[in-house]
Amino acid sequence: xxxxxxxxxxxxxxxxxxxxxxxxxxxxxxxxxxxxxxxxxxxxxxxxxxxxxxxxxxxxxxxxxxxxxxxxxxxxxxxxxxxxxxxxxxxxxxxxxxxxxxxxxxxxxxxxxxxxxxxxxxxxxxxxxxxxxxxxxxxxxxxxxxxxxxxxxxxxxxxxxxxxxxxxxxxxxxxxxxxxxxxxxxxxxxxxxxxxxxxxxxxxxxxxxxxxxxxxxx
Amino acid sequence: xxxxxxxxxxxxxxxxxxxxxxxxxxxxxxxxxxxxxxxxxxxxxxxxxxxxxxxxxxxxxxxxxxxxxxxxxxxxxxxxxxxxxxxxxxxxxxxxxxxxxxxxxxxxxxxxxxxxxxxxxxxxxxxxxxxxxxxxxxxxxxxxxxxxxxxxxxxxxxxxxxxxxxxxxxxxxxxxxxxxxxxxxxxxxxxxxxxxxxxxxxxxxxxxxxxxxxxxxxxxxxxxxxxxxxxxxxxxxxxxxxxxxxxxxxxxxxxxxxxxxxxxxxxxxxxxxxxxxxxxxxxxxxxxxxxxxxxxxxxxxxxxxxxxxxxxxxxxxxxxx
Numbered sequence: 001x002x003x004x005x006x007x008x009x010x011x012x013x014x015x016x017x018x019x020x021x022x023x024x025x026x027x028x029x030x031x032x033x034x035x036x037x038x039x040x041x042x043x044x045x046x047x048x049x050x051x052x053x054x055x056x057x058x059x060x061x062x063x064x065x066x067x068x069x070x071x072x073x074x075x076x077x078x079x080x081x082x083x084x085x086x087x088x089x090x091x092x093x094x095x096x097x098x099x100x101x102x103x104x105x106x107x108x109x110x111x112x113x114x115x116x117x118x119x120x121x122x123x124x125x126x127x128x129x130x131x132x133x134x135x136x137x138x139x140x141x142x143x144x145x146x147x148x149x150x151x152x153x154x155x156x157x158x159x160x161x162x163x164x165x166x167x168x169x170x171x172x173x174x175x176x177x178x179x180x181x182x183x184x185x186x187x188x189x190x191x192x193x194x195x196x197x198x199x200x201x202x203x204x205x206x207x208x209x210x211x212x213x214x215x216x217x218x
Numbered sequence: 219x220x221x222x223x224x225x226x227x228x229x230x231x232x233x234x235x236x237x238x239x240x241x242x243x244x245x246x247x248x249x250x251x252x253x254x255x256x257x258x259x260x261x262x263x264x265x266x267x268x269x270x271x272x273x274x275x276x277x278x279x280x281x282x283x284x285x286x287x288x289x290x291x292x293x294x295x296x297x298x299x300x301x302x303x304x305x306x307x308x309x310x311x312x313x314x315x316x317x318x319x320x321x322x323x324x325x326x327x328x329x330x331x332x333x334x335x336x337x338x339x340x341x342x343x344x345x346x347x348x349x350x351x352x353x354x355x356x357x358x359x360x361x362x363x364x365x366x367x368x369x370x371x372x373x374x375x376x377x378x379x380x381x382x383x384x385x386x387x388x389x390x391x392x393x394x395x396x397x398x399x400x401x402x403x404x405x406x407x408x409x410x411x412x413x414x415x416x417x418x419x420x421x422x423x424x425x426x427x428x429x430x431x432x433x434x435x436x437x438x439x440x441x442x443x444x445x446x447x448x449x450x451x452x453x454x455x456x457x458x459x460x461x462x463x464x465x466x467x468x469x470x471x472x473x474x475x476x477x478x479x480x481x482x483x484x485x486x487x488x489x490x491x492x493x494x495x496x497x498x499x500x501x502x503x504x505x506x507x508x509x510x511x512x513x514x515x516x517x518x519x520x521x522x523x524x525x526x527x528x529x530x531x532x533x534x535x536x537x538x539x
Contacts (some may be wrong), residue, residue: 016444025328042505050402052433059309059310059311060305060308060309061311062309063275063305064303064305064323064370065301066274066275067273067274067298067301068297068327069295069298069299069326069328069489178371216275216276217277
């Protein structure tokens, strides 16, 4: 399944890359597909993560994992790292776009590197949210719906911030997954943004561990 | 040689509550190295809960559980490393191949690659699934899935093997094969298996623990329990005749444990509990006719497990009183 998801991701970004460089005044950047691919992640991560723990619960294999001589957090973190690996595996072929840019133009390397860092952090955060959703239910579809809903909400708060003012606008903008991403695409690595994504990852992975542990007490 | 056999499973004062519901109440038992012990009880009696606590899947509410000397709470990982467990619903990844699955399970138990390889070869031979190593688990029959489950449980050469209802839901021929397999495996493992089938216990186990409503009702060898367990045979006779005389007569027949009567107007229905092995069913009709009473009906009634438990609990009470 991961292959199919990966292929879909690549064909979409490929299309966006081509359309971003085939206008009359093309820019030698990858911003064209990088910013849009965050939206693809919002759709992509729930599907990639929905199976992780939900299926284990449905098949009863969770009982096997939890009675094996491994700690609960090892199970959860192992699963999370596996999805990160799939994420980077999917991003890896996009280096071809970068090679094409260097072949036909002279792009700035730095914004490209920061974009990839941003994509990994953004993707990692969406995967962590999907992981938690998957730990809460044995129904994969429900897990996907929950994480998709939460991800959509967290990206849309950015827009809601535009129509509000003052503290609420700040809060809405600060919690937005997208708002913290834009700097990376411009070549700016803000420590605050990095910490934001790492915190989201830590919080949701920790919650998933706790959610799994709580199954023992039910 | 140690003359005292090591205790592999030790359960002391085990209690499990689900909210207000008492699933297990003060359970005590122990299993020595090399024993095959059956945990017998009707559905909902606490078998699965007990096993889940033993395997470290859920914590006990109260009490101490030790596996090979390791506490399942404070030394959980060491305890878990020494257990092979086959839950009631066989935990298989349907889209993995058998070989992949076993390799994964070996790695989960911290075995190295070389060890996994040699053990898979041995285990696959033992449960006879050699032809299916490259088959997707989802495509196997239930009996074969059960074998893969067993293979997984014995892969890491655990000290203690815990099997929850290992023959449930598979067809009769495969049940026989699975039982033979378990018996063979039991030769070199300490084994605790749960079942609600009486014959399975006498076929496999050296010792039986009977639990009912979360309490240990009886604990003995199948032979010693035999009288109680297999004595659970009943005959129902409808006789037209003087109640008191008939009752005393029936009570005095050899092999009769107890007689209850139920007046149905024209005839009286007697329910007679008899010991197994007595051929009363055949001779009873003659005996009654010799007395000159009218015999209206005679048939044997098999007892349900529930009734046997009732009998066991009530006979225990009598012994105490």
